[in-house]
Amino acid sequence: MxxxxxxPACYRHPDRPTYLSCSSCxxxxxxxxxxxxxxxxxxxxxxxEQGTQQVVRAKGGRLSLRDYAPATWSIIVATVAAYLLGFxxxxxxxxxxxxxxxxxQGEWWRLLTHALLHGGIFHIGFNMYALYILxxxxxxxxxxxxxxxxYVFSAVAGGVAVYYLANxxxxxxGASGAIFGLFGLWFGTALASRGxxxxxxxxxxxxxxxxxxxxxxxxxxISWQGHLGGFLAGVVTFVVARGDRDGRWxxxxxxxxxxxxxxxxxxxxxx
Numbered sequence: 360m361x362x363x364x365x366x367p368a369c370y371r372h373p374d375r376p377t378y379l380s381c382s383s384c385x386x387x388x389x390x391x392x393x394x395x396x397x398x399x400x401x402x403x404x405x406x407x408e409q410g411t412q413q414v415v416r417a418k419g420g421r422l423s424l425r426d427y428a429p430a431t432w433s434i435i436v437a438t439v440a441a442y443l444l445g446f447x448x449x450x451x452x453x454x455x456x457x458x459x460x461x462x463x464q465g466e467w468w469r470l471l472t473h474a475l476l477h478g479g480i481f482h483i484g485f486n487m488y489a490l491y492i493l494x495x496x497x498x499x500x501x502x503x504x505x506x507x508x509x510y511v512f513s514a515v516a517g518g519v520a521v522y523y524l525a526n527x528x529x530x531x532x533g534a535s536g537a538i539f540g541l542f543g544l545w546f547g548t549a550l551a552s553r554g555x556x557x558x559x560x561x562x563x564x565x566x567x568x569x570x571x572x573x574x575x576x577x578x579x580x581i582s583w584q585g586h587l588g589g590f591l592a593g594v595v596t597f598v599v600a601r602g603d604r605d606g607r608w609x610x611x612x613x614x615x616x617x618x619x620x621x622x623x624x625x626x627x628x629x630x
Contacts, residue, residue, distance in 0.1 A: 364584075371403070376442075379554050381405055382601060390555045400552045430503045431494030434510065435487050438534060441475035441484050452476055457531040459522045459629045467621050470518035471511065476532035486534040493541040502606050508613035509600075513540020513592040515617045520588025522629050531582045536589030542569060543593020551601070592616075 365376075369375045371388035379385050381402035393400040444450040457473035477483035498506040517536015523533065546569065549562040569590075576583040596613060603609035 379552070393552065393555045400555070428495035428503075428506075430500040430507045430510070431490060431498050434494070435490060436479075438475050438483065438487060442477055450476065452530055452532055454456065457518050457521050458529070459525060459527040462518075462522055463527075463628055465625070467625055468520070470515045470621055470624065473518055474514040474534045474537050477534070478532055482533060486538055489538045490534065492539055493538070493545065497541060499543060501600055502610075504610045505606055505613065507598060508617070509540060509544060509593070509596040509608045510537050512596060512613045512617040512620075513537045513543070513589040515620050516540065516592035517585035517589035519580075519620045519624060520584040520591075521582055522624050524584040524587075525582065527629060531585055533582070533585070535582065536585035536592075538587045539572070539589035540593035540596065543590040543595075544597050546590075547594050547595075547597025547601075551597075562589070563608070580602050 368387060369392055370386045371392050372389050375389040379389065379393050379400060381400065381404075383401050383405040383499075386402050386404070388400070393404055393457045393559045394403065394406050433566045441450045455469060455472035456476055457469050462469050477486065497509075498503070501509060513532065514537040517533075517539065520536070542565070548563050549565045553562040572586070573582060576586045595616070599609045599612050600606075603612075
């Protein structure tokens with residue numbers, strides 16, 4: 360005999376059934392009580408608690424570059440530096456680009472280093488602008504360590520998708536897989552909060568953006584495989600991060616998933 364399962368009710372409005380819950384404390388909350396966060400949504404109680412925490416700022420009352428999403432800016436600087444070093448032959452596609460055959464021969468680092476390389480000024484400009492737009496808010500919501508783990512995991516997942524799905528002789532470069540990982544994380548957040556007016560609007564916005572980028576991914580010369588792998592990693596990141604409200608184990612989990620994907624390519628050949 361099946362047990363009857365009742366719908367939880369908002370902790371502030373017991374007469375309102377809801378499937379939303381606070382990403383911080385887990386309390387069930389209705390659409391009126393839901394307050395959007397970078398990952399999931401928060402209840403008024405947690406927002407009040409967090410609002411009483413003291414934030415130490417740089418002199419003059421402004422956030423320093425380090426306080427303002429340090430990982431995002433570090434990734435941008437490292438990627439631009441790698442692009443510039445390419446002009447003098449230090450960082451080249453032949454040495455660090457994603458190529459399934461070379462990865463299969465043991466050069467596993469290409470699964471990650473391809474994210475530092477780009478094919479031109481417009482390529483790197485688009486990806487770094489997207490990172491500049493998406494990165495800071497996601498980093499503040501996840502925390503710097505989890506954000507770095509999520510970015511690396513998405514970049515590696517994009518490389519793994521190229522490894523198994525693309526032409527073995529092809530080379531792929533670009534941070535697009537990692538950027539699509541951020542899209543996937545944002546999509547998961549919007550999907551979970553679509554029961555609120557703001558969440559629903561955010562969901563429609565990211566869905567439209569994803570459809571446009573999916574169409575772009577099908578253009579000649581674009582690695583749709585890397586985009587797909589990165590996006591799926593971003594969705595997985597959302598699930599992992601949401602299940603770890605205080606951030607104690609998800610960073611390690613994401614890092615382990617990235618390492619696991621690398622090991623997969625070294626044990627199961629692409630062809």
